[in-house]
Amino acid sequence: MNEAEMKAELERLRSENDALKKTSAKGLSMKISEKGGLSIYGLGRFPVTLYKEQWTKLLDMADDIRAFLKANDDKLKTKQ
Numbered sequence: 001m002n003e004a005e006m007k008a009e010l011e012r013l014r015s016e017n018d019a020l021k022k023t024s025a026k027g028l029s030m031k032i033s034e035k036g037g038l039s040i041y042g043l044g045r046f047p048v049t050l051y052k053e054q055w056t057k058l059l060d061m062a063d064d065i066r067a068f069l070k071a072n073d074d075k076l077k078t079k080q
Helices: 003-026 052-060 062-071
Strands: 029-032 038-041 048-050
Touching: 048 052, 052 062
Parallel strands: none
Antiparallel strands: 029 038, 038 048
């Protein structure tokens, strides 16, 4: 690896590092998995990965999920 290639690689790594720092500041990040699903990182120890149609179905239920959470608030625990 010559000096120009090393400088280019260093710049690429710096850019990648800056991008990672920005996503960790907001807590959540997204990535396309190897199998083509959308993975959400930052909700827990492991990412939540679903395929496009699963995310669409889940997002379509957003109001129902919020209503269920509200109706069952006394039974649900909050992670601190």
